[in-house]
Every structure is written in C-alpha cells, then in structure tokens.
Amino acid sequence: MATEILMPALSPTMEEGTLAKWLVKEGDTVASGDILAEIETDKATMEFEAVDEGTVGKILISEGTEGVKVNTPIAVLLEEGEDASAAESAGTNKGEDAKAQVKEETKAKDTLPSDTPAAASPAAAAPKPPRTPDWPEGTETKTTTVREALRDAMAEEMRRSDNVFLMGEEVGEYQGAYKISQGLLDEFGPKRVVDTPITEHGFAGIAVGAAFGGLRPIVEFMTFNFAMQAIDHIINSAAKTLYMSGGQMGAPMVFRGPNGAAARVGAQHSQDYAAWYMQIPGLKVVMPYSAADAKGLMKSAIRDPNPVIFLENEILYGRSFEVPVLDDFTIPLGKARIAREGTDVTIVSFGIGMTYALEAAEKLAADGIEAEVIDLRTIRPMDTDAIIESVKKTNRCVTVEEGWPQGSVGGYISSVLMQEAFDHLDAPVINCTGKDVPMPYAANLEKHALVTTDEVVEAVRKVTYK
Amino acid sequence: MATRKTSDTGPAKGSNPAPKGSNIPAEELKHYYREMLLIRRFEEKAGQLYGMGLIGGFCHLYIGQEAVVVGLEAAAEEGDKRVTSYRDHGHMLACGMDPKGVMAELTGREGGYSKGKGGSMHMFSKEKHFYGGHGIVGAQVPIGAGLAFADKYLENGRVTFAYFGDGAANQGQVYETYNMAQLWELPVVFVIENNQYAMGTSVQRSTKSPSLWERGAAYGIKGEEVDGMDVLAVKEAGERAVAHCREGKGPYILEIKTYRYRGHSMSDPAKYRSREEVQKMREERDPIEQIRQVLLAGQHATEDDLKAIDKEIKEIVSESAEFSKESPEPALEELWTDIYAEEAPQEA
Ligand SMILES: Cc1ncc(C[n+]2csc(CCOP(=O)(O)OP(=O)(O)O)c2C)c(N)n1
Ligand SMILES: [Mg+2]
Numbered sequence: 059m060a061t062e063i064l065m066p067a068l069s070p071t072m073e074e075g076t077l078a079k080w081l082v083k084e085g086d087t088v089a090s091g092d093i094l095a096e097i098e099t100d101k102a103t104m105e106f107e108a109v110d111e112g113t114v115g116k117i118l119i120s121e122g123t124e125g126v127k128v129n130t131p132i133a134v135l136l137e138e139g140e141d142a143s144a145a146e147s148a149g150t151n152k153g154e155d156a157k158a159q160v161k162e163e164t165k166a167k168d169t170l171p172s173d174t175p176a177a178a179s180p181a182a183a184a185p186k187p188p189r190t191p192d193w194p195e196g197t198e199t200k201t202t203t204v205r206e207a208l209r210d211a212m213a214e215e216m217r218r219s220d221n222v223f224l225m226g227e228e229v230g231e232y233q234g235a236y237k238i239s240q241g242l243l244d245e246f247g248p249k250r251v252v253d254t255p256i257t258e259h260g261f262a263g264i265a266v267g268a269a270f271g272g273l274r275p276i277v278e279f280m281t282f283n284f285a286m287q288a289i290d291h292i293i294n295s296a297a298k299t300l301y302m303s304g305g306q307m308g309a310p311m312v313f314r315g316p317n318g319a320a321a322r323v324g325a326q327h328s329q330d331y332a333a334w335y336m337q338i339p340g341l342k343v344v345m346p347y348s349a350a351d352a353k354g355l356m357k358s359a360i361r362d363p364n365p366v367i368f369l370e371n372e373i374l375y376g377r378s379f380e381v382p383v384l385d386d387f388t389i390p391l392g393k394a395r396i397a398r399e400g401t402d403v404t405i406v407s408f409g410i411g412m413t414y415a416l417e418a419a420e421k422l423a424a425d426g427i428e429a430e431v432i433d434l435r436t437i438r439p440m441d442t443d444a445i446i447e448s449v450k451k452t453n454r455c456v457t458v459e460e461g462w463p464q465g466s467v468g469g470y471i472s473s474v475l476m477q478e479a480f481d482h483l484d485a486p487v488i489n490c491t492g493k494d495v496p497m498p499y500a501a502n503l504e505k506h507a508l509v510t511t512d513e514v515v516e517a518v519r520k521v522t523y524k
Numbered sequence: 525m526a527t528r529k530t531s532d533t534g535p536a537k538g539s540n541p542a543p544k545g546s547n548i549p550a551e552e553l554k555h556y557y558r559e560m561l562l563i564r565r566f567e568e569k570a571g572q573l574y575g576m577g578l579i580g581g582f583c584h585l586y587i588g589q590e591a592v593v594v595g596l597e598a599a600a601e602e603g604d605k606r607v608t609s610y611r612d613h614g615h616m617l618a619c620g621m622d623p624k625g626v627m628a629e630l631t632g633r634e635g636g637y638s639k640g641k642g643g644s645m646h647m648f649s650k651e652k653h654f655y656g657g658h659g660i661v662g663a664q665v666p667i668g669a670g671l672a673f674a675d676k677y678l679e680n681g682r683v684t685f686a687y688f689g690d691g692a693a694n695q696g697q698v699y700e701t702y703n704m705a706q707l708w709e710l711p712v713v714f715v716i717e718n719n720q721y722a723m724g725t726s727v728q729r730s731t732k733s734p735s736l737w738e739r740g741a742a743y744g745i746k747g748e749e750v751d752g753m754d755v756l757a758v759k760e761a762g763e764r765a766v767a768h769c770r771e772g773k774g775p776y777i778l779e780i781k782t783y784r785y786r787g788h789s790m791s792d793p794a795k796y797r798s799r800e801e802v803q804k805m806r807e808e809r810d811p812i813e814q815i816r817q818v819l820l821a822g823q824h825a826t827e828d829d830l831k832a833i834d835k836e837i838k839e840i841v842s843e844s845a846e847f848s849k850e851s852p853e854p855a856l857e858e859l860w861t862d863i864y865a866e867e868a869p870q871e872a
Binding site for chain 1: 580581629632633638640641642643644645658659660661662690692694695696720723724725729730731796801831854855856858859860865
C-alpha cells in the first residue's frame with residue numbers, strides 16, 4: 059500500500075521549513091535509514107531518513123520549496139509490487155513517517171557545531187524564530203523597571219495556570235529579599251507563594267520533585283551564589299531526568315534570582331554563573347538585560363517544558379525600560395536581539411554586560427566606528443546564527459561579559475566563529491570578561507575586577523585596527 | 525544524655541539573696557563589661573561609617589548579641605579556634621583581633637585584616653585562630669568540625685567553636701556534620717546563636733522543632749539551651765561544653781538565646797517585628813546593662829570606674845575609625861595577589 063511521506067517536525071516547535079534537496083528520485087528504491095532529503099529549518103540543515111522500505115513513487119514537493127508546513131505530504135512511497143498509479147490514491151496511511159528518523163547533519167556554514175549534538179533532545183533543537191521585532195509596531199508601551207517586569211510576568215503566569223507557584227527564602231512575607239515578589243503573597247496566598255527555611259539543596263530538590271509531580275515551580279534563589287548549595291539537584295535531578303527517563307518525565311520549572319556582582323558584596327556573593335549553566339544539556343539559560351526581555355522571557359521560561367535557569371541582576375532590577383502593554387507578551391527563548399545596528403564590528407553581550415556594550419558603542423560612534431550590538435538574551439540554546447550573520451557583515455567580533463575568562467561564554471562564541479565563520483573574520487575575536495580573580499571587596503579593586511566600558515572600546519579598536 | 529537548661533530566659537533582675545556574680549572577681553566582671561562595650565561601640569561606629577558611605581556592601585551588626593562571644597571566649601584557652609558567619613565583627617574583637625585592622629577591613633583599606641579584599645563578611649586571623657568570616661549560610665559548620673578534626677588528628681587538645689545562626693541551623697550540611705562529629709568524637713562546640721530571626725523569618729516560621737539544640741539528640745550529641753543575654757550564664761555553659769570536648773567525649777551543642785537589635789544588615793527595614801519587641805528586649809534584657817548592674821550592685825565597681833572604661837573604649841573605637849579612614853586603598857596590584865600560594869602553608 060502506498061504511503062505518504064510527510065514534512066517532518068524537526069523540533070516540537072517547528073512549524074515549517076525548506077525542502078532544500080531531494081537525495082532520491084522517482085523510481086528509486088529505498089531502505090530504512092536511507093537519506094531521502096535535506097530539510098532546512100531556520101536553525102540547521104537536517105537529513106531526513108526513510109523508515110520504511112519501498113520505491114519512491116512520486117515526489118510531491120520539489121526541491122527548493124520554502125515554507126513547507128509540517129505534516130504536508132512531500133512524497134509517496136510504494137510497497138513492492140505497486141505501480142506508480144497507486145501513488146495517486148495514496149493518502150490512507152498518513153502519519154506513517156512520524157516514525158521517520160531525523161538525523162542532524164553538521165554542514166559547514168549554515169549549521170552549528172556544538173549547539174546541535176544534543177539534537178535528539180527537543181530542547182537543543184529549538185528552531186530559531188524569525189528575526190522580527192519583539193512586538194508589533196505602534197503598540198503602546200509603559201516605562202517599567204526590570205523588578206516590576208519580573209513580578210508582572212510571574213503574576214500573569216500564576217493567574218494563567220494554578221499549577222505555577224513560587225518558592226524560596228523570603229519570597230512571601232518579606233516580599234522578596236530584592237522585592238521581586240512584591241504583592242504576590244497578597245494575591246496568591248501562602249499555598250502558592252511559599253517561604254522556605256534556608257535550605258537550598260533541600261527546597262531545590264523538593265521543587266524538582268514537584269515538577270515531576272505535575273506542578274510548575276518557580277524557585278527563587280536569594281542570589282545564585284546560594285544555588286551552589288543546590289546545584290546537584292539543578293543538574294543531576296532537573297536537567298538530566300528527561301534524558302534518563304527516555305523522555306517520560308522532566309522538570310518543567312524555573313530557577314531564578316540575581317546573578318553576578320552587585321556592589322561590594324565580596325567574593326562569595328559576586329559570581330556570574332552564566333558560563334557554568336550554559337554548559338549543561340537539558341537546561342535552558344536566560345540572562346535578560348531590559349525589562350521587556352525580562353518580562354517576555356520570564357513568561358516563556360515558565361511555560362517552557364524544560365528546566366530554565368533565569369539569571370537576573372541586582373543592579374539592573376531598578377533600571378527602567380519600555381515594556382509593551384499587551385495582554386500576553388512573550389519572547390521566545392533562544393532568540394537574540396540586535397540592540398543596535400552597525401557595520402564595523404559586532405559586539406555580543408547579554409545581561410548586565412549590555413550596559414558596557416552599549417556605552418562602548420556610543421563612544422565608538424563618536425569616533426566614527428559603527429558597532430552592531432547583539433543582546434543574546436538566551437545563552438542556551440544560543441542564537442549563534444544571529445552572531446554569524448552579523449559577523450559576515452562586520453568581519454569582527456568582541457564579546458562582553460562579567461564572568462571569568464577561562465571557560466567563558468565569549469570563549470564559546472569565539473570557537474563557534476572560528477568553526478563557522480573563519481573566512482569572514484578579519485581579526486581575532488576578543489573576549490572582554492571579568493578579571494581572573496575572586497571578587498575583591500575594596501572599592502578601587504572591585505572596579506578593576508569588573509569588565510569596563512573602556513576595555514570594550516579598546517578591544518574594538520584592536521579588532522578594527524583603528 | 526544531658527538535657528539541662530542552665531538558666532531561665534526571664535529578666536535577670538536580682539531577687540536572689542546573694543547578689544549575682546558575687547563569687548566572681550571584680551576584674552573578671554569588668555573585663556566582660558569592657559569587652560561587650562567594645563563590641564557595642566565598635567558596631568555603632570561601623571553603622572555610622574556605613575551611613576557615610578565609607579563602608580559598602582553587606583554589613584551585619586552584632587549589637588545585642590555581645591554576651592555570646594564574650595562569654596564563650598572566657599571559656600576558651602589560648603590556641604582554641606573559632607569560625608563563624610558574616611556577622612563576625614564581635615567574634616573578631618572578642619578573640620583579641622585589633623579593632624583597627626577590623627575597621628580598616630570594613631572600609632576596604634590596605635590596613636584591614638584581609639588587605640581590604642575580604643570586607644565585612646570575610647576576615648581571618650591565623651594569629652588569633654579566627655578562621656572567618658563566611659558568607660554562605662551554614663558553610664562554617666562543617667568547616668568548624670574540620671578544624672576540630674585536624675586538632676584531634678594532631679592530638680593538640682584544642683577545641684573549636686563553630687558559631688551559626690538559627691537560620692543556618694536548618695541547612696542540611698549541619699546535620700551531616702553532626703553525624704560525623706559525633707561519630708568521630710570531634711572536639712567542636714556547635715554554638716547556635718539563636719537571635720530568633722534569619723533575615724525576616726522568625727524561628728517559628730522556619731521550623732516546628734521546639735528547640736534547636738535538641739536536634740543533636742538524634743545523633744547522640746549532648747547540649748543545652750543558654751540565656752545569651754547573660755554573659756555569666758554563657759561563660760558557665762561554655763566551660764561545660766569545652767570540658768566535654770577536651771575530655772575527648774566529642775562535640776557539644778549550645779543553643780544560645782540572644783537577640784539582634786539592628787536589622788539583619790544595614791539595608792534591612794526590619795518590618796517583620798514590632799518596635800516594641802525590640803524596645804522591650806533592650807530595656808529588660810540588655811547584656812551590657814545586666815553586667816553593669818552586677819558590677820554596681822555587688823560594689824565591684826563605682827560609676828566612676830565604669831565611666832573610665834567607657835572613655836577608654838570610646839578612644840579605642842575612634843582610633844580604629846580614624847585608622848580605617850587614613851589607611852590607603854589597597855594598591856591595584858593587590859587585585860592579582862593571593863590567588864595561588866607560592867609555597868605550602870605553614871604547619872599548624
Ligand atoms: C546559602 C545561603 N543562603 C542564603 C543566604 C542569604 N542570607 C544571608 S544571612 C541569612 C539569614 C541567616 O540567618 P541566621 O542563620 O539566623 O543568622 P543571623 O543573620 O541571624 O546571624 C540569609 C538567608 C546566604 N548568605 N547563604
Ligand atoms: Mg538568626
């Protein structure tokens with residue numbers, strides 16, 4: 059009996075793709091495992107394998123066709139003995155190719171190196187959404203602090219689903235150590251805004267269990283420094299379970315709190331964990347800069363079916379930005395934002411690093427150097443396409459972050475560019491990072507320990523040879 | 525198992541026939557007064573300097589809790605060790621560290637105990653066997669047991685005081701430590717400074733255990749509850765604990781009931797408790813006022829004697845403040861020092 063082969067969904071969120079190339083032609087016999095076609099999502103080019111054996115009776119979608127919706131029939135496969143006429147009457151066996159195995163292929167130039175090996179896990183294969191503005195033009199906006207934006211996002215999601223709850227130290231009666239949960243206890247009550255004792259390892263584990271059990275926990279760490287007490291549960295229990303259970307169960311939850319240096323709080327309270335969590339397959343890692351991003355990404359993080367590390371920043375909490383007035387404003391995870399367009403150099407940053415990146419861009423503009431500034435927003439999965447696209451234009455790249463240099467986010471970006479855009483680089487990539495020291499307390503030393511705008515400016519001058 | 529309560533926690537108003545402290549030498553009583561006053565005035569000054577922007581970051585004051593460290597230091601011998609949390613200024617002063625060096629660390633200057641690199645929460649003194657100054661709630665508990673492990677290993681007869689808060693008492697690592705400390709009979713005194721609040725969370729909101737020290741019973745560790753506003757009661761309890769450890773009987777738990785008058789740190793508005801509650805404590809239970817009354821009632825000292833001590837303390841504190849302002853900021857090269865050791869640390 060003839061079987062229709064349908065356009066595969068290469069991730070749970072993929073809606074359409076390009077049928078880049080047929081590797082078989084009508085009349086070919088194929089066996090299971092043979093590669094039928096190459097399909098491009100906006101993120102990568104994937105090889106599409108046959109599951110059943112038979113003869114390719116008819117190709118329904120010609121190669122080069124863009125915007126092919128998932129589940130559209132793209133070809134007809136004939137069983138032994140059938141002739142091409144059977145292809146015409148195919149259609150009774152839709153969905154068979156859901157069994158199709160999709161193997162991701164690493165193709166130079168338009169796929170990613172290390173971002174993709176976890177392709178089997180839906181998390182890492184999230185497609186790159188189109189680079190459209192975050193909200194429709196003409197939408198009314200409201201000046202909002204990052205603090206309010208985060209609170210609003212949690213409140214909206216808690217209204218939307220009864221299973222979303224917040225737990226952590228001082229989140230309830232104290233209204234949050236940094237006042238992020240202000241008003242939530244009043245609105246949602248102590249069942250859903252849960253004050254915990256100072257027992258990070260314990261309550262992180264309890265939250266993971268609650269996520270396994272069907273709830274959507276938001277765990278606030280008073281700061282991410284204290285999440286080191288809980289990191290075993292974050293990684294061993296939350297991040298790995300979906301995989302270990304063969305996809306049966308996972309931990310849809312958010313671990314959030316301030317991350318990185320505040321002001322003079324010393325070595326044990328000032329660490330930036332972006333690079334640490336970025337390393338973990340199974341986790342998504344978000345680090346917003348603006349209030350709009352904080353809100354839109356927090357809402358997406360709460361809805362995401364995976365554990366999401368949401369790295370906030372104490373210094374940014376009080377900063378104000380425009381946030382669209384929309385009933386349900388979300389920003390997809392995994393999509394970078396061009397914060398400033400430019401032609402001479404690409405500055406890539408995220409979170410508080412954006413402060414330095416944007417300041418540096420302003421200073422450079424005064425000297426006639428136009429920097430393109432990319433705000434990654436999500437560090438895992440990372441929108442490396444956006445970086446590569448920009449570097450193809452500027453041919454130079456500087457990364458900016460507060461964390462330490464060895465094993466940094468910038469270091470990873472450099473390796474991606476080296477592998478994927480080497481021919482487009484006119485200068486080595488420079489990583490501007492925090493200094494390779496524990497955070498000192500003394501005011502003068504702390505200033506030097508952090509990355510500075512001047513260092514970014516200097517790095518840009520180096521890569522532009524100006 | 526010893527399950528004693530050494531003193532009630534009611535107001536220590538002398539209704540006994542023999543005045544309290546009458547069996548204690550005047551010098552010793554004056555010493556307690558002096559030490560507690562030093563901490564109080566030092567902390568008040570630190571609060572002022574914070575307000576002036578000379579101290580930054582987190583600054584956790586010890587005001588109200590002075591009797592705890594002063595009483596326990598009186599039970600310690602030379603060479604005994606101590607380790608505590610970020611609320612550490614009192615511990616450093618009580619174990620004999622120089623107020624100038626402590627204050628200069630608070631202002632982040634070269635003359636500070638950590639050359640300005642540690643700050644309020646992270647100071648250390650090898651000379652005074654003070655092992656920090658830890659910012660992660662509960663972390664100092666296994667560290668304290670580890671110091672005791674080393675002492676037992678080296679058979680040097682030392683005892684370690686591991687101080688932690690009522691909030692820290694809920695951390696899992698505390699119980700892992702209890703188990704090993706008793707298993708290996710480590711000479712460590714676990715000192716729970718129960719000031720009734722962990723930031724904004726009262727003990728009643730963080731546990732249903734009626735007492736914190738009794739949790740040691742699950743591991744076979746002896747302990748007791750102590751009135752932490754009474755320096756003499758603390759000292760006596762400290763002596764029992766230290767004797768237990770030195771006799772090789774393993775760890776001991778002191779749950780010392782105390783109270784912090786100020787907010788958790790300088791930035792805490794402290795809305796979780798009433799003004800009256802704080803006021804009542806200060807008026808009825810203040811540890812310095814209590815010892816002052818003992819000194820005067822027992823005629824161990826005159827008002828003038830005490831005034832002289834007040835004056836002396838005032839000078840020490842203002843000198844330390846001066847020093848902390850004059851000491852220069854650390855040289856920029858200090859950013860890059862002390863990350864790796866050049867040679868093995870000295871033997872204990
Ligand atoms: C592991 C960890 N979690 C949270 C914090 C933030 N924090 C600092 S002090 C504190 C309260 C501790 O209370 P307690 O142990 O009673 O000590 P106290 O401050 O009363 O001396 C909290 C939650 C921290 N420093 N470390
Ligand atoms: Mg406490």
